[in-house]
Amino acid sequence: xxxxxxxxxxxxxxxxxxxxxxxxxxxxxxxxxxxxxxxxxxxxxxxxxxxxxxxxxxxxxxxxxxxxxxxxxxxxxxxxxxxxxxxxxxxxxxxxxxxxxxxxxxxxxxxxxxxxxxxxxxxxxxxxxxxxxxxxxxxxxxxxxxxxxxxxxxxxxxxxxxxxxxxxxxxxxxxxxxxxxxxxxxxxxxxxxxxxxxxxxxxxxxxxxxxxxxxxxxxxxxxxxxxxxxxxxxxxxxxxxxxxxxxxxxxxxxxxxxxxxxxxxxxxxxxxxxxxxxxxxxxxxxxxxxxxxxxxxxxxxxxxxxxxxxxxxxxxxxxxxxxxxxxxxxxxxxxxxxxxxxx
Amino acid sequence: xxxxxxxxxxxxxxxxxxxxxxxxxxxxxxxxxxxxxxxxxxxxxxxxxxxxxxxxxxxxxxxxxxxxxxxxxxxxxxxxxxxxxxxxxxxxxxxxxxxxxxxxxxxxxxxxxxxxxxxxxxxxxxxxxxxxxxxxxxxxxxxxxxxxxxxxxxxxxxxxxxxxxxxxxxxxxxxxxxxxxxxxxxxxxxxxxxxxxxxxxxxxxxxxxxxxxxxxxxxxxxxxxxxxxxxxxxxxxxxxxxxxxxxxxxxxxx
Numbered sequence: 001x002x003x004x005x006x007x008x009x010x011x012x013x014x015x016x017x018x019x020x021x022x023x024x025x026x027x028x029x030x031x032x033x034x035x036x037x038x039x040x041x042x043x044x045x046x047x048x049x050x051x052x053x054x055x056x057x058x059x060x061x062x063x064x065x066x067x068x069x070x071x072x073x074x075x076x077x078x079x080x081x082x083x084x085x086x087x088x089x090x091x092x093x094x095x096x097x098x099x100x101x102x103x104x105x106x107x108x109x110x111x112x113x114x115x116x117x118x119x120x121x122x123x124x125x126x127x128x129x130x131x132x133x134x135x136x137x138x139x140x141x142x143x144x145x146x147x148x149x150x151x152x153x154x155x156x157x158x159x160x161x162x163x164x165x166x167x168x169x170x171x172x173x174x175x176x177x178x179x180x181x182x183x184x185x186x187x188x189x190x191x192x193x194x195x196x197x198x199x200x201x202x203x204x205x206x207x208x209x210x211x212x213x214x215x216x217x218x219x220x221x222x223x224x225x226x227x228x229x230x231x232x233x234x235x236x237x238x239x240x241x242x243x244x245x246x247x248x249x250x251x252x253x254x255x256x257x258x259x260x261x262x263x264x265x266x267x268x269x270x271x272x273x274x275x276x277x278x279x280x281x282x283x284x285x286x287x288x289x290x291x292x293x294x295x296x297x298x299x300x301x302x303x304x305x306x307x308x309x310x311x312x313x314x315x316x317x318x319x320x321x322x323x324x325x326x327x328x329x330x331x332x333x334x335x336x337x338x339x340x341x342x343x
Numbered sequence: 344x345x346x347x348x349x350x351x352x353x354x355x356x357x358x359x360x361x362x363x364x365x366x367x368x369x370x371x372x373x374x375x376x377x378x379x380x381x382x383x384x385x386x387x388x389x390x391x392x393x394x395x396x397x398x399x400x401x402x403x404x405x406x407x408x409x410x411x412x413x414x415x416x417x418x419x420x421x422x423x424x425x426x427x428x429x430x431x432x433x434x435x436x437x438x439x440x441x442x443x444x445x446x447x448x449x450x451x452x453x454x455x456x457x458x459x460x461x462x463x464x465x466x467x468x469x470x471x472x473x474x475x476x477x478x479x480x481x482x483x484x485x486x487x488x489x490x491x492x493x494x495x496x497x498x499x500x501x502x503x504x505x506x507x508x509x510x511x512x513x514x515x516x517x518x519x520x521x522x523x524x525x526x527x528x529x530x531x532x533x534x535x536x537x538x539x540x541x542x543x544x545x546x547x548x549x550x551x552x553x554x555x556x557x558x559x560x561x562x563x564x565x566x567x568x569x570x571x572x573x574x575x576x577x578x579x580x581x582x583x584x585x586x587x588x589x590x591x592x593x594x595x596x597x
Contacts, residue, residue: 095433228447230433231496238394238427239447239500240420285434 019289022282026296030077033303037073038065040310071205072197076303078205079197079265082212082257083107084298085291087272089219092226092287093250094149094158097277097335101258102269102328104158105141105165110255110262111192112169112176113137118188119176131207135259141165142251149247195266195321197306208264215257216295222249223288230286268321270328271298277335347372347504347535348393353402355392356559362388364559365402370537372503375530377550377567378539381580385559386539387428390506394425406504420448424502426494428509428539435482438492442468442477445499467499468492471525487518494525505529507538511545523549543580547571548590555579 038054039047045061053061054070087100101107117123117133148161173193180186191198225246228236233243261268275298276290283289302320309318349369356362362385370376378386391397392404395411404411406422414422424445432441445467446460456464468474471491481489490510497505507526511519523545530536530551540546546553546567553570555563557579563570571591576584584591 224447224450224452228444230436231441231444231493232427232431232433234391234394234396234427235425237396238420238423238425239444240417241447242416284440285436286440287434 019283019293022279023293023296026293026300030080030296030300030303033300033307034073034077037076037303037307038069040307041069042314067202071200071202072306073303074205075197075200075208075264076306077299078209078212079261079268080271080299080302081216081295082261083268083271083302084275084294084296085216085219086254086258087298088276088287088290088294089222089226089250090254090272091276092222092229092290093247094145095229096158097339098159098273098332099162100270100272101138101254102166102267102271103273103332104145104162105169106138106145106254106258107262107267107269108166108169108173109141110134110138110259111267112173113259114192114263114266115173115176115189118185118192119180123188127203127207131211131260131263134263135211135255137169138259138262139251139255141169142255146247146251191319192262192266193321194319195268195324196316196319197265198316198319200264204264208260211260212257215253215255215260216291218249218253218256219291222246222253223291226250226287226291266319266321268302269325270332271302271324273335274328274331275301277331345372346370347407348537349405350389350392351403351405353389353392353399353404354559355388355397355399357397361400362559363392363399366556366559366561367402368554368561368564370504370535371552372535373530373533374551375526375536375538375549377546377553378537378556379541379543379546379553379571380556384556386556387508388559389556390425390508390537390539393506394423395419417448421500422502422504424497424500424505426497426505426507426510429512432481432489432493435480437477438473438479438481438484438488439464439468439477441481441492442473442495442499445496448500463499463501467495470498470528471495472521487514487521490514490518490522491525494522498529503533504535505537507536509539509541511540511542519545543571543584544587544590544592 039050041064043064045064049061050065050069053059053065056062057066083101090099090101090104091097113133113136114130117130122129122133144165145158145161148158173189177186177189180189225236225241225243228239228241229246237243276294279290279293279297283293305323306320309316309320309323312318346369351367353366354361354364366389378389380386388397392399406414442464443456446456446463449460468477471494473491473495476484476488481492484492494510511522514522526536526538527549550567553563553565553567554561555570555575562579563575568589573583576582577597581597582593583595583597585594
């Protein structure tokens with residue numbers, strides 16, 4: 001008998017050579033963007049001075065490189081990674097290419113949590129309370145979506161549920177803005193709503209990075225289950241997959257990663273929608289193979305977008321979240337039209 | 344003939360809605376057993392109990408002479424293969440990669456497929472005539488081709504018991520016949536094939552045995568040619584039928 005067609009496709013999770021190449025390219029792109037981000041800023045320091053300052057930590061260059069530019073560049077990578085991995089995992093869980101943290105309301109709710117932490121003064125009481133509020137709120141919205149999906153809600157119902165959650169979170173955020181007792185809190189709240197990496201510090205990085213990393217690792221452990229779910233929940237169960245466990249881990253992973261990312265950068269939408277979609281031609285549609293590349297691709301995209309906002313508007317009147325929404329919303333509409341055409 | 348799955352006085356249902364009521368039935372290796380009955384009779388519920396998706400309120404279920412509840416999840420997944428009703432792939436994945444999902448009960452996390460997995464996938468695809476479109480995406484296949492790939496996915500499990508829920512629904516006659524032939528071939532290899540069917544002519548022609556379920560109770564359990572008596576057809580399905588060789592052709596509503 002001749003060798004079956006496609007016999008070279010060895011594993012559901014193993015990558016083919018072309019995919020290894022693309023993954024490596026994404027990694028290099030993300031690191032390259034981070035380097036570019038490090039070198040970009042208003043001070044007159046040249047490349048060698050910045051890199052020297054980064055390594056030595058001495059002098060003016062050391063302060064600029066380590067205290068100002070490194071947190072911004074590294075946070076962009078972590079925020080992107082969180083949103084990309086969360087988008088790929090949510091799309092796998094809901095079996096819907098329109099799912100992502102922004103569209104499903106997780107980002108807005110995490111933002112609301114951060115705003116409440118500011119509003120009630122918790123954010124200044126202890127640094128951990130800001131991400132704790134953001135993550136708990138993200139967890140609550142992800143849980144509502146999870147319950148909706150358990151109740152048999154289809155793709156459209158889930159998206160509408162996400163829209164309702166996002167609208168409620170936006171309304172409550174606006175209320176907090178309206179009732180804001182002081183201008184400082186008000187400006188912080190506006191910042192969360194728009195999404196930005198401006199003026200981030202090392203402490204922002206040190207609280208967000210581990211939580212994002214843990215969230216992404218939790219999401220990576222769901223890969224096998226998410227692959228099985230493409231056959232439907234009952235067939236996945238029959239293959240020995242603990243479907244409820246997979247759902248719980250996706251909800252937890254998304255809440256940790258997106259909650260921490262939003263606590264650090266505010267609402268950055270559509271990244272988790274766009275990146276998995278762009279990578280499907282290279283990796284195929286199985287969620288297991290998309291989570292890690294989506295994290296890398298989104299890390300590169302958010303870092304690039306953060307560079308673009310600084311180049312277009314050096315005074316940063318164009319926030320990062322606004323740029324991603326300006327580009328992502330038309331993409332979302334195009335995706336809906338394409339889904340209707342393919343249906 | 345050895346009984347691989349047996350239900351003894353099993354009652355099960357959903358909140359405020361009892362479905363199975365004291366069902367006793369057993370299924371043998373090497374046979375195609377058809378579960379027939381009107382919509383809502385309890386056929387799919389019987390499968391859900393066997394898969395431990397639904398817990399029986401009373402009665403005993405045994406699989407290979409061991410109580411179902413004592414089976415570890417991974418062993419159960421290797422022993423019962425399941426092809427759900429209206430099975431579909433929710434993403435446009437390559438056919439062979441979809442069949443490979445049938446090997447999940449054997450896979451170590453993050454490990455690639457081993458030689459036994461590859462062999463099982465190739466065999467299952469060959470048995471279902473799906474090898475020629477192995478590298479095509481599921482959304483590029485016809486309904487009949489997709490049904491064969493999904494059956495190959497269930498066969499790739501290599502389980503001694505196959506539960507197939509309405510596998511022939513939505514297929515044209517040629518593909519229905521092909522699918523039933525594939526199920527018969529699987530039984531000939533020693534598998535206990537349990538299939539729910541609404542099409543009584545397919546059921547009576549291709550099954551060795553028919554179990555008729557109505558309102559959660561087994562009302563007939565006999566060889567295919569004997570189960571669908573005029574009385575059963577009238578009282579359970581509210582139809583009369585004509586008989587052509589060994590198959591029953593629904594003819595008129597009563």
